[in-house]
Amino acid sequence: MLKIIIPTIMLIPLTWMSKPNMIWINTTTYGLLISLISLFYLNQPSDNTLNSSLMFFSDSLSAPLLALTTWLLPLMLMASQHHLSKEPLTRKKLYISMLILLQLFLIMTFTASELIFFYILFEATLIPTLIIITRWGNQTERLNAGLYFLFYTLMGSLPLLVALLYIHNFMGSLNFLMIQYWIQPLPNSWSNIFLWLACMMAFMVKMPLYGLHLWLPKAHVEAPIAGSMVLAAVLLKLGGYGMMRITTLLNPLTNFMAYPFMMLSLWGMIMTSSICLRQTDLKSLIAYSSVSHMALVIVAVLIQTPWSYMGATALMIAHGLTSSMLFCLANSNYERIHSRTMILARGLQTLLPLMAAWWLLASLTNLALPPTINLIGELFVVMSSFSWSNITIILMGINIIITALYSLYMLITTQRGKYSHHIKNIKPSFTRENALMTLHLLPLLLLSLNPKIILGPIY
Amino acid sequence: MAAGLLGLGARRLLAVAATRGLPVAHVRWESSSSRAVIAPSAVAGKRTPEPTVRWQEDPDPEDENLYEKNPDSHGYDKDPVVDLWNMRVVFFFGFSIVLVFGSTFVAYLPDYRCMGCPREWNGMQEWARREAERLVKYREANGLPIMESNCFDPSKIQLPEDED
Numbered sequence: 001m002l003k004i005i006i007p008t009i010m011l012i013p014l015t016w017m018s019k020p021n022m023i024w025i026n027t028t029t030y031g032l033l034i035s036l037i038s039l040f041y042l043n044q045p046s047d048n049t050l051n052s053s054l055m056f057f058s059d060s061l062s063a064p065l066l067a068l069t070t071w072l073l074p075l076m077l078m079a080s081q082h083h084l085s086k087e088p089l090t091r092k093k094l095y096i097s098m099l100i101l102l103q104l105f106l107i108m109t110f111t112a113s114e115l116i117f118f119y120i121l122f123e124a125t126l127i128p129t130l131i132i133i134t135r136w137g138n139q140t141e142r143l144n145a146g147l148y149f150l151f152y153t154l155m156g157s158l159p160l161l162v163a164l165l166y167i168h169n170f171m172g173s174l175n176f177l178m179i180q181y182w183i184q185p186l187p188n189s190w191s192n193i194f195l196w197l198a199c200m201m202a203f204m205v206k207m208p209l210y211g212l213h214l215w216l217p218k219a220h221v222e223a224p225i226a227g228s229m230v231l232a233a234v235l236l237k238l239g240g241y242g243m244m245r246i247t248t249l250l251n252p253l254t255n256f257m258a259y260p261f262m263m264l265s266l267w268g269m270i271m272t273s274s275i276c277l278r279q280t281d282l283k284s285l286i287a288y289s290s291v292s293h294m295a296l297v298i299v300a301v302l303i304q305t306p307w308s309y310m311g312a313t314a315l316m317i318a319h320g321l322t323s324s325m326l327f328c329l330a331n332s333n334y335e336r337i338h339s340r341t342m343i344l345a346r347g348l349q350t351l352l353p354l355m356a357a358w359w360l361l362a363s364l365t366n367l368a369l370p371p372t373i374n375l376i377g378e379l380f381v382v383m384s385s386f387s388w389s390n391i392t393i394i395l396m397g398i399n400i401i402i403t404a405l406y407s408l409y410m411l412i413t414t415q416r417g418k419y420s421h422h423i424k425n426i427k428p429s430f431t432r433e434n435a436l437m438t439l440h441l442l443p444l445l446l447l448s449l450n451p452k453i454i455l456g457p458i459y
Numbered sequence: 460m461a462a463g464l465l466g467l468g469a470r471r472l473l474a475v476a477a478t479r480g481l482p483v484a485h486v487r488w489e490s491s492s493s494r495a496v497i498a499p500s501a502v503a504g505k506r507t508p509e510p511t512v513r514w515q516e517d518p519d520p521e522d523e524n525l526y527e528k529n530p531d532s533h534g535y536d537k538d539p540v541v542d543l544w545n546m547r548v549v550f551f552f553g554f555s556i557v558l559v560f561g562s563t564f565v566a567y568l569p570d571y572r573c574m575g576c577p578r579e580w581n582g583m584q585e586w587a588r589r590e591a592e593r594l595v596k597y598r599e600a601n602g603l604p605i606m607e608s609n610c611f612d613p614s615k616i617q618l619p620e621d622e623d
Contacts, residue, residue, distance in 0.1 A: 021541045025548050032552040039561045043568050071557075078549060081535055085523070338519055422514065427524060430534020431546055439553055446562055453565060 001056035001111055004070065007034050008104045015096045020089050024081055027096055031074035038070040038107075042453050049177060056111040057177060060457040061313055065241060068320050069106045069234050071443065073099060076226035078436050079328050082335055083224060095136060099226055102128040106234055110241060115164050115174040118245075119157070122202070122238060126153055129219075129227065129235065137222040145218035152215040156205030159198035166195065167249065176245060186253040196257045199246050206239030207294045209261060210268020220287035221340070225331040228283065232290050232327055233320035240294070240316050243301045244309065251304075258302040265302075266395045269295035273402035277409060282330045282342045285410055286323060289366065292403065293319045296396075300381040303388045306458040311380025313456030318374040318444065322365045325440035329359055332433050333414065336426045342410070345426070347419030355429045356415045358437035365444060367407040368400070373447050373454060 011030055018026045041063040044050060051057045058066065076099055084092050105125045112118040126149075134146035168174045171182055186192050205212045220228050247254055272291040279285040293315065300312035330340065332355065337345045349356035368374040378400065385392040452459055488497045525532040535545035570585050598605050 021536065021538060024535065025541070025545050028545070029548050029552050032549075032557050036557045036561060039557075039564055042565055045569065074549075074553065081545075085536070338522075427526060430525070430532065432534035432549075435546075435549055435553065439558075442554075442558055446558075446565075450565060453568070 001052040001058070001107075004034060004038055004066075004107055005104065007037070008070075008100060008107060011100045012097050015093050015100070023093060023096065024077060027100075028074045028077050031070075031077060035067065035070040035074065038067050041066055047457060051113075051177070052111070055113060055117065056108075057113045058111050060453075060455075060459070061241065061244060062110045064313065064317050064454045065110045065234070065237055066107060068237070068317055069103060069110065071439075072230060072233055072320075072324065073103045075324070075328075075436060075439055076229050078432055078439075079229060079331060080224065080226045081432065082430075083331075095132070095226075098128040098132050099230070102132075102230060106230075106238070109238060113176050115176055115245075116168065118176075118242070119161060119164055122242065123154075123157060125235065125238070126150060129223075129231065132227040133219055133223045136224045136227070138224065139222060141218065142222035145215075145222035148215040149219040152205050152208075152212065153202070156212070157202035160202040163195055163198035180248060183249055183251070186250055188253060188256055192253055193257060196250050196253050199250060200243065200257075200261075203239040203242040203246070204261065204298070206242070207236060207298055208239070208291060209298060210264045210271060210291065210295060213268070213272070213291045216291055217284050217287040220290070220327075221281065221283045225327060228327040228331075229324045232286070232323035236290060236294055237316045237320060240297045240301065240312060243298070244312065247301060247304060254302065254304060262299060262302055265295040265298040266392060268292075269299075269399045270395060270402065273399055273406060276406035277402065279406075280342060281340045282333065282410070282414070283327065283340050285342070285406065286326045286330060289326075289403070289406065290319070290323050292399065293323070296378060296381050296399075299385055299392075303384055305384045305387070307380045308384035309458045310455040311377045311384065313377075314373050314451060314454050315377025315381060317447070317454045318365070318372065318377050321440055321444045322362060322374060325358070325362045325437060325444075326366060328433075328436050328440065329355070329362055332429070342413045344420065345423070346413055347415070347417050347423065348426075349415040350419055351423055351426060352429050354434060355437075358434070358441065359411055359415050361441055362437075363407045363411040365441075367404040371448050372444060373451050376451055376455075 007030065011027060011034075014026050014030060015023050041050065041058045044058075044060045044063060047060075049057045049059045050063075077096065080095065080099075084095060087095075102125060105121050105128070109118055109121040109125065112121060130146050130150050133149065134142055137145065164174060167179075171179050173179060186196070205215075208216050216231075220231055223231060250257075269292045272288045272295070276285050276288045276292070279288065297312045297315055297319075300308035300315070333345050333348075334340055339345075348359075365372045365374050368378045382393065382396045382400070385396060447454060484497045484499050487499065490496070523537075525534060525537065528537065529539045529542065531539070533542050533546040536542040595605055597603075
């Protein structure tokens with residue numbers, strides 16, 4: 001694991017000591033090379049884990065998430081180059097350092113084997129994200145957004161700390177690989193119910209669960225593009241990853257405790273999808289769509305069947321790439337018209353046809369078109385939830401329909417129809433933007449050819 | 460769409476009317492064949508010019524158009540050399556190295572599940588299928604039966620002596 005961590009740490013001196021006109025080139029180059037190294041961890045020879053050291057391990061679940069995280073850093077750098085071009089040099093370097101620091105914490109979080117270590121890094125990822133949102137966001141609401149983001153997550157995760165310390169006291173160790181073999185069934189008692197809640201609420205807030213999702217639209221909308229990308233693509237998956245790890249300790253109480261959260265997720269996915277249909281703000285639409293997709297992951301993790309775990313893992317990777325791509329597309333609009341309102345830049349297909357092609361592909365993957373991995377994830381989750389309870393198919397079906405509706409609504413509003421009269425001021429697409437979209441899309445399409453690497457440890 | 464139904468001249472008139480107001484007549488003219496009369500407008504002066512409003516969609520004057528100074532801009536930087544090299548670096552390392560070598564690496568990963576214990580973890584599925592197809596092809600070509608009903612070679616089995 002050091003072969004990823006040390007180069008990532010060294011990216012920080014690279015940004016501070018590079019020549020001013022080379023910072024972006026150097027960091028993007030080495031970021032891409034680090035992502036190449038992280039692909040080695042996809043070689044998972046068995047059901048078991050690849051143990052790099054006492055502190056780090058990689059699993060079929062964490063390896064794809066690790067690859068996603070390291071792939072996203074160069075993409076974030078490319079996306080931020082334009083809006084930071086006017087800033088003084090030190091501030092640019094500070095921004096890049098925040099992104100690199102966040103990347104470092106995320107890499108370590110996904111590969112941590114000790115649960116307290118995981119917790120510390122889980123909390124540590126909040127700091128660079130908060131700084132990115134509140135310092136480089138564009139509207140005054142970013143302060144409120146940062147507050148919501150920070151305190152929602154902290155409120156959820158403080159009980160997790162207490163619960164982890166209790167489990168450590170009780171079991172003797174919190175090394176995830178060892179406690180898998182020491183687990184005893186958790187009987188149904190009040191204190192165990194609180195233990196379950198304490199363990200799970202941090203990840204529920206992070207996912208986010210429907211009732212606790214208020215921080216997400218604020219944070220996603222107010223964050224600059226790199227902040228939105230990393231939030232949507234990776235930080236939400238921290239919640240899913242954490243849930244999948246911690247539920248191994250909490251059986252069989254999960255069968256009893258999961259009901260309220262299942263109800264909230266099933267209802268919430270329809271609610272948030274419906275809200276998407278009424279959004280005027282493009283980034284807000286994409287943010288609510290993230291809540292809807294993550295609700296599917298919550299349902300899958302709480303059902304705890306093999307197929308649902310496969311679906312959850314596939315959906316996390318697929319949604320990471322799709323959501324990040326949609327935010328990049330929204331940002332390409334924002335950089336031209338300085339507004340997030342969808343109807344202000346409409347009919348773009350006539351002006352920017354290549355960008356319209358990326359919009360089309362992103363919307364199609366968002367609505368889970370076969371044969372993309374989005375479909376594989378959603379299908380597995382829908383099927384396993386149907387076997388859990390037949391009625392869920394109605395709710396899931398409604399959600400899939402509404403997802404298709406709002407994805408097409410977003411596509412048609414921004415791309416189709418008659419353009420507005422000020423469209424002549426919109427600059428043509430840059431190579432940078434087209435490359436960014438392709439770098440998001442190609443892994444997504446390539447994974448459709450070989451989805452077994454993202455189907456998780458149960459495959 | 461309605462504008463499309465009108466003729467070219469009518470559209471030009473509409474365009475002019477939208478920007479400059481309807482054309483103004485300077486003298487009075489009466490038609491001899493009909494009762495049409497064109498007269499200077501009773502309302503003196505043209506339509507008051509619109510106050511210049513800055514719309515949100517108008518380009519921000521502080522916005523820098525990278526295409527002005529460098530029409531071949533790739534969108535990375537003002538400096539054309541840095542811009543070009545940034546583009547090359549992204550394409551080379553992003554596509555040619557990571558996507559190509561990465562996909563090759565992932566495509567040639569060994570048969571994913573546990574190779575040591577094929578039966579428990581459903582491992583070596585793809586190998587098993589390929590091997591079966593190869594053996595079938597070989598046996599059909601050589602006229603051998605595809606499968607023998609004996610799992611083990613009967614001559615190698617040593618049964619214990621029959622006891623009376």
